[in-house]
Amino acid sequence: MLTFKQSIVASSAAVLLSLTSQTAAGSIKDINHVVLFMQENRAFDHYFGTMSGVRGFSDPNVQVNPGNRPVWYQDVNPTLSNATDYLLPWYVNYLGGNWSEATQCMIAGDNGWNDNHAALNGDLNNKWALNNTPWSWSYFERKDIPVHFGIAEGWTVGDMYQESVIASTNPNRVSWVSGSINVPGGPQSPDQGGVTIDNNETPGCEGPHLNCYPSKWKTTPEFYQEAGVTWQVYQDLDNFDDNPLAWFGQYQTALPTSPLATRGVSFSNSLAKFYADAMAGTLPQVSFVIGPAELSEHPPYQPKDGAWLQKQVVDAVTKGKSYKNTALLISWDETGGFGDHVTPYHSPAGTAGEWMQDPYGKFGQVYTGPGFRLPFYIVSPWTRGGHVFTEHSDHISQIKFIEKWLGAKGYNVTTDQIPTWRRTHMSDLVKAFDFSNPDYSLPAIPDAETPSQTGGIYDGYAICEAKFANRRPPVPYGKQNPATSLISEQGFKTVRGYLTEGRYLVFEAFGFAVTNTGSMIGASKATPKHDAKSQRWIIHQTEPGSHKFTVSSAVDGKYIGDGLNLVSGAGSAQVLTFKDMGNGKGYSVKTADGKYVGLSTDGKCGLNASPIGFEVFSVTYNN
Structure with a gap:
């Protein structure tokens, strides 16, 4: 029998040989079309908090506030209820x-x-009930939004995707198409439009350098146009005023026959035209899809009606002639007043282009974003299969992804309008994709109910409002406990992207999993559902944005220490560096002294000079 060292060398060589053949199989250049489709006003927990394998209601790293109170417990006082002090x-x-x-x-x-900065409460994130509403802390389950779950789990869902601005629609959509809201210290000058933190569309400014309209800095489609990249906004007349290009002066004054007008703000390229182009395989390189108000999911517009629109878009892309070369990114602009338990990942205090003095005099120096998490998923052959993408992302990530993709194809579309910290620290989404292993099969997505129409106008929300005088259920004050409130589905997802906190993780290779053996880490046979508690680990980030973590076991809370021994207490834990090697290669785990944690083909765990690629699963189980 081979020794551990011989076995790990042999297995590493096999992995490297396999990866060499994989690397030649595909790349980001295989994409020919990117479709950006943004909906309205929902938070991640509100839609997907119960989903398995994501950072949801089973979060093992949940923030604990002063008084030893996890952020799940939102403050309640007698103005809301005398039955309890939490929700x-x-x-x-x-x-x-x-x-x-x-x-x-x-x-x-x-x-x-x-209201959203008040709910955030200086990053304690504990005032959603008091400073927004108790209904902000409510959520749906799969049976309420089955199409959303079906699309997200059929491909890849991102569970650390954040709104760009802790604010409403316009600031976030401006970020989506330009990379900035013109915070002082950023790339723009004050005369290009004030910092955009609300939905003002009245010419002029609401205050000095505040919510000035129109904006005048350069948008990403202008970079695409200059580089010879084809692009198009698809929208109907009923576009809910959700096309952010229309809020920029250069589009408002563009000649009717100019590309900014015909491609950016014209209504001649409707959603019907998008469906036809997608089916025919004739989409431009970059498409923006703007849906009608009543299908946008913006309350009171119904999620089930938005689900129908999503299904239309997904079906047109996936059943179209160019699906094998297309990536569809589905996002939401902001939270709509729904809360999320993850305090936003953001820049250090005072960061130029990110922090500002609250112009309304309530919060002092505050960061403008990134804000709370939103639903987000990527539909493509390279993201098929039920994965979770864990990197810190926001709307700027979509810009960065297109830059990286088009750069690989020989175009220079790198915008100079994104603040430095945001460009450096937000993901480019590339590692959500495995270009070496495309999967052209399509998942079975639940049927979506066709929205009601009267006279060609979608009116499902109006029928709902007319039928139900009270659309807000009574808040269950004093009737809650974690066992019945923090509900999660059971299951797993494979992880893609650099690791972040918030999940139970299983590390596998060669049919074995890293295991808590009692006194040290070892290996045992991987299980089909990745549900063995002894194989479940929790990572703890050493500092914000770092790829370095300490690691504890779900069994007994012991940490991985030196020599792969298990130790009591975080103070004796070894700091490990995790790296997603990308494109299906797996994750390396490096120790502080430069060695790598590895598994051998005969099920032994040890340290070696060379990395292997672990497959990592994010798991949610009650045991």
Whole structure:
């Protein structure tokens, strides 16, 4: 029998040989079309907090605030209820009956700058019930939004994708197409439009360098146009005023026959034209899809109606002639007043282009973003299969992805409008893809109910509002406990992207998994569902944005120490560096002294000079 060292060398050689053949199989240049489709006003926990294998209601790294109170427990005082002093996340349709219909058109809270910064409460993130509304802390389950779950889990869902601005629609959509909101110290000058933190569309400024309209800095489509990249906004007349290019002066004054007008703000390229182009394989290189108001999912517009629109877009792309060369990115602009338990990942205090003095005099020096997490998923042959992408991302990530993709194809479209910290620290999304192993199969997505129309106008939300006078269920004050409120589905997802906190992780290679053996880490046979508790680990980041972590076991809380021994207490833990090697190569795990944790083909765990590629699973199980 081979020794561990011989076995690990042999297995590493096999892995390297395999990866060499994989690397030649495909690359980001295989993409010919990118479609950007943005919906409205929903938070990650509100839609996907119950989903398995993501950073949801089973988060092992949940923030604990002073008083030893996890952020799940939102502050409640007698102005809301005398029955309790906290509110846990709560299933909005917990009463059954016809509430599942009524809450489709429910409005929860406010999505503006003031109420969301007040809910954030200086990063304690504990005032959603008091400073927004108790309904902000409610959530849906799979049975309420089955199409959303089906698309997200059929391909790759991102669970650390954040809004760009802790504010409403316009600031976030401006970021989506330009990379900035013109915070002082960023790339723009004050005369290019004030810092954009609300939905002002009245010419002029609301205050000195504040919410000035129109904006005048350069947008990403202008870079595409200059580089000879084809692009198009697809929208109907009923576009909910959601096309952010229309808020920029250069588009407002563009000649009617100019590309900024015909490609950016014209209504001649409708959603019907998008469907036809996608099916025919004639989409431009970059497409922006702007849906109608009633299908946008912006409360009171119904998620089920938005699901139908999503299904239309997904079907057109995946059944079209160019699906094998297309990536569809589906995102939401901001949270819509719904809360999320993950305090935003953001820049250090005072960072230029990111922090500013609150112009309304309530919060002092504050960061403008990135903000709370949003639903996000990527539909493509290279993201197929039920993965979770864990990198810190926001709307700027979509810009960076297109830059990286088009750069690989020989175009220079790198914008100079993104603040330095944001460009450096937000993901480019590339590692969500495995270009060496495309999968052209299509998942079975649940059917989407066709939205109601009267006279050609979508009116499902109006019917809902007319049918249900009360669309806000009674808040379950004093009737909650974590066991019945923090519900998660059971299961797993394979991980893609650099690691971040918030999940139970299983590390596997060659049919074995890294295992807690009692006194040290070892290996045992991997299970089909990746559900052995002894193989489950929690990572703890050493500092924000770092790829260095300490690691503890889900079994006994012991940490991995020197020599792969298990030790009590974080103080004796070894700091490990995790690297996603990308394109299906797996993850390396490096120790502080430069060695690598490895598994051998005969099921032994040890340290070696060369890395192997671990497959990592994010798992959610109650045991």
